[in-house]
Amino acid sequence: LFRTRNDMYLCHLTAETEKFVQLVFVHQGTEGDVEFTLADESEGTIRILDLLDVLLSEEEKVFVIDELDRCLHPNLVYRFVKLFLRKAGCRSQLICTTHESALLDFDLVRRDEIWFINKNREGNSHLYSMEEYNERFDKVIEKAxxxxxxxxxPVFHSVFPFEGEEPG
Structure with missing residues (x-):
């Protein structure tokens, strides 16, 4: 696959020729099928396509993804991580940042795989592991x-301080 900002192409190379075929996405509508280019697709669809390489890779790699959940439904994020862990096994590693609390699930990841970042009043970040809390393996931790x-x-008041607003 070859991707530009607005289009995606399937590349077929042989010793004699180079052939690029633009990929289009067919959406079923009430008045028939409609073709979309990559530029016509939603940010979520484009994000999934960007992440496909992680799932399709056969190589041993460490994948680092900032804001894995960006533009994706929580169920898609959960399913993506589940598929990655099943497919990659111990061969590859996924390191990601996310705000998706549904991933805080001991059926999906181990305690030592969950890390938090907390900022203090001065804006300094502190990184710490879920292991520090020694939670039971059957505990539902998302609510906590x-x-x-x-x-x-985040505390809303610290992010958006409005005069007259009470903290909390």
Missing amino acids: YREGRYGGV
Whole structure:
């Protein structure tokens, strides 16, 4: 596959020829099929296409992805990680940042694979592991995370301080 900013091409190279075929996406509509180019697709669809290489790679690699959940539905993010872990096994590694709390699931990842980042008042970041909390393996941790038990949860007032607003 070869990608430009607005299009995606399938590249077929032989010793004699080079052939590039533009990929189009067919959406079924009430009045028949409609073809979309990459530029016509949503940010979420483009994000999934960007991540396909991670799932299709046969090489042993470390993949680093910033904001894995960007433009994706939480179910897609969860399914992506689940597929990666099943396919990659111990051969490859995925290191990602995310705000998707649904990934805080011991059925998906181990305690030592979950890390949090918390900023202090001066804006300094502190990185720490879920291992520090010694939670049981059967505990549902997403709710506890959202409630602030593990830190790493922004306080709205500190992000958007409005006069007269009470913290919290």
